Amino acid sequence: MARSPVKNLKWNPGTAGNEALPYPDDLVGQVDSYLAELEFGEKEPVMPLTEAMRYSLLAGGKRIRPILLLATGRAYGTPPAAIMPAAAALEMIHTYSLIHDDLPAFDDDALRRGQPSCHVKFGENVAILAGDALFAEAYRLICERLEAAPPVRLSVIEEISVATGVKGVVGGQLIDIMGSACDGDTLEMLHSLKTGRLITACVRCGGLLAGVTAPELTQLSGFAADLGLLFQIKDDILDVVGETAVLGKQAGADLRHKRCTYASLYGLDESMRLAQEYRSRALEALEGLQGDTGDLAGITNYIYERQR
Amino acid sequence: MARSPVKNLKWNPGTAGNEALPYPDDLVGQVDSYLAELEFGEKEPVMPLTEAMRYSLLAGGKRIRPILLLATGRAYGTPPAAIMPAAAALEMIHTYSLIHDDLPAFDDDALRRGQPSCHVKFGENVAILAGDALFAEAYRLICERLEAAPPVRLSVIEEISVATGVKGVVGGQLIDIMGSACDGDTLEMLHSLKTGRLITACVRCGGLLAGVTAPELTQLSGFAADLGLLFQIKDDILDVVGETAVLGKQAGADLRHKRCTYASLYGLDESMRLAQEYRSRALEALEGLQGDTGDLAGITNYIYERQR
Numbered sequence: 354m355a356r357s358p359v360k361n362l363k364w365n366p367g368t369a370g371n372e373a374l375p376y377p378d379d380l381v382g383q384v385d386s387y388l389a390e391l392e393f394g395e396k397e398p399v400m401p402l403t404e405a406m407r408y409s410l411l412a413g414g415k416r417i418r419p420i421l422l423l424a425t426g427r428a429y430g431t432p433p434a435a436i437m438p439a440a441a442a443l444e445m446i447h448t449y450s451l452i453h454d455d456l457p458a459f460d461d462d463a464l465r466r467g468q469p470s471c472h473v474k475f476g477e478n479v480a481i482l483a484g485d486a487l488f489a490e491a492y493r494l495i496c497e498r499l500e501a502a503p504p505v506r507l508s509v510i511e512e513i514s515v516a517t518g519v520k521g522v523v524g525g526q527l528i529d530i531m532g533s534a535c536d537g538d539t540l541e542m543l544h545s546l547k548t549g550r551l552i553t554a555c556v557r558c559g560g561l562l563a564g565v566t567a568p569e570l571t572q573l574s575g576f577a578a579d580l581g582l583l584f585q586i587k588d589d590i591l592d593v594v595g596e597t598a599v600l601g602k603q604a605g606a607d608l609r610h611k612r613c614t615y616a617s618l619y620g621l622d623e624s625m626r627l628a629q630e631y632r633s634r635a636l637e638a639l640e641g642l643q644g645d646t647g648d649l650a651g652i653t654n655y656i657y658e659r660q661r
Numbered sequence: 662m663a664r665s666p667v668k669n670l671k672w673n674p675g676t677a678g679n680e681a682l683p684y685p686d687d688l689v690g691q692v693d694s695y696l697a698e699l700e701f702g703e704k705e706p707v708m709p710l711t712e713a714m715r716y717s718l719l720a721g722g723k724r725i726r727p728i729l730l731l732a733t734g735r736a737y738g739t740p741p742a743a744i745m746p747a748a749a750a751l752e753m754i755h756t757y758s759l760i761h762d763d764l765p766a767f768d769d770d771a772l773r774r775g776q777p778s779c780h781v782k783f784g785e786n787v788a789i790l791a792g793d794a795l796f797a798e799a800y801r802l803i804c805e806r807l808e809a810a811p812p813v814r815l816s817v818i819e820e821i822s823v824a825t826g827v828k829g830v831v832g833g834q835l836i837d838i839m840g841s842a843c844d845g846d847t848l849e850m851l852h853s854l855k856t857g858r859l860i861t862a863c864v865r866c867g868g869l870l871a872g873v874t875a876p877e878l879t880q881l882s883g884f885a886a887d888l889g890l891l892f893q894i895k896d897d898i899l900d901v902v903g904e905t906a907v908l909g910k911q912a913g914a915d916l917r918h919k920r921c922t923y924a925s926l927y928g929l930d931e932s933m934r935l936a937q938e939y940r941s942r943a944l945e946a947l948e949g950l951q952g953d954t955g956d957l958a959g960i961t962n963y964i965y966e967r968q969r
């Protein structure tokens with residue numbers, strides 16, 4: 354078993370109160386309603402495409418990424434409705450990455466969010482296009498609907514483009530499929546690109562749209578990095594201990610694909626301890642922020658406690 | 662054989678002089694050099710991804726789309742170098758669409774630009790990711806490198822996002838694979854989305870970056886629409902009469918896939934006449950413009966005369 358990278362981290366007793374804060378459930382319905390009302394300009398000939406896009410986009414879930422963006426904005430007084438297009442765009446991009454990730458050429462997962470994967474339902478070609486279209490439409494949504502000063506909108510777009518490219522989601526997916534040596538550095542790089550970078554983008558976009566200062570944005574990024582690792586460690590644990598029916602996707606996929614995960618590298622007990630420590634670090638990072646970060650603490654707790 | 666849609670178009674004798682103008686070959690080298698020098702931030706673990714991206718991006722060709730953008734800008738006095746990042750981004754997006762289009766789930770083409778298709782060379786999973794990454798990196802390039810006022814950069818991004826989404830390339834690809842009834846309306850919708858919209862985006866982005874007026878932009882769009890149809894009609898003709906070795910991709914693919922094309926709907930002779938008429942229309946549209954449109958006429962001629 355490899356040596357855990359954060360062995361000497363200390364528990365911070367000051368964060369104890371934050372551990373009781375709940376997930377901002379009020380935002381889930383707002384995100385779901387907004388996504389359901391999106392128009393992609395469907396004329397009859399492209400209906401199979403928009404149907405597949407909606408099928409995957411509206412499959413539910415806790416909407417962690419858009420809600421991270423909205424909660425970060427709200428922490429600094431920006432109303433969720435004012436920045437909803439950016440939040441929706443990030444959920445569309447997340448959905449696009451899941452659709453492509455589930456394809457036979459990748460994880461070959463037949464189940465997602467408790468229902469048949471996009472390619473199982475609509476065929477591989479339509480699923481690839483549905484992912485491609487969600488990505489394009491996410492940018493269109495930001496361009497057409499997000500009300501913010503042009504330089505701020507550009508910062509948001511830049512943030513997203515970095516998080517989704519070679520230095521983000523797609524780079525991470527590549528490392529994942531190449532299945533290189535499983536060591537701590539590779540694992541951290543894989544996850545900081547594949548999962549962490551988009552989570553960081555959600556937090557940073559919320560901060561950018563709320564007009565936070567540069568130092569505050571840096572602080573927010575630190576919180577997001579810890580949160581991203583917490584998310585991934587928990588994901589790896591759930592793949593081992595979770596049940597398919599609860600997860601809404603096939604459990605045991607990591608083992609089946611011989612993936613390098615926190616669980617395979619450090620073992621389950623140590624992974625659980627790591628998850629606890631990254632929660633602590635994330636909550637601690639929130640304490641150094643200027644905003645009202647109760648919602649962000651609630652999201653952190655949910656990610657730590659989630660069973661799917 | 663279906664009735665041709667533009668039967669009563671008149672030949673415009675005023676465009677005769679434009680038909681001798683050459684392709685702006687000086688721009689090909691500039692585009693190629695710029696693309697070759699692009700950095701995608703490659704660290705060792707993501708090398709297979711950036712290698713696949715470069716393989717397809719640097720396979721050569723006449724670079725019609727970026728050069729359309731550059732030539733449109735130059736027609737109004739904007740130096741190509743000043744708007745090269747936008748031109749490169751459009752070539753990256755075009756390359757992404759070709760990579761996904763060649764996949765087994767789509768056209769299943771083993772040959773592209775005279776060499777093995779991306780998925781044949783690197784595998785299906787890497788090819789899908791290379792396409793995804795080129796799309797993301799195209800936006801990043803515009804955000805990080807294109808020097809233009811923020812509202813102009815946003816207009817360019819919006820233009821591209823519309824042209825690549827449901828109302829553009831991906832919508833067109835969907836109609837293509839669904840193989841609906843072959844009639845004039847479907848054919849025109851298919852091609853205006855799959856090919857025409859991105860060609861229009863190139864011309865419009867060149868105009869936007871050169872700061873043309875709204876009426877001029879509308880006029881440019883009219884030219885681009887005719888050019889896009891000319892491009893597609895010629896493409897359909899070449900698929901029938903061209904040879905694989907010259908085309909650099911498999912000839913006869915349309916017939917093999919039982920595609921609805923200008924050649925299959927109207928016959929080869931009528932398609933050739935249509936191509937001639939759309940060239941004439943495009944050259945005529947240029948005459949109504951304020952800029953020095955010699956390069957755009959040369960591009961029109963090349964598209965009409967090309968053998969691949």
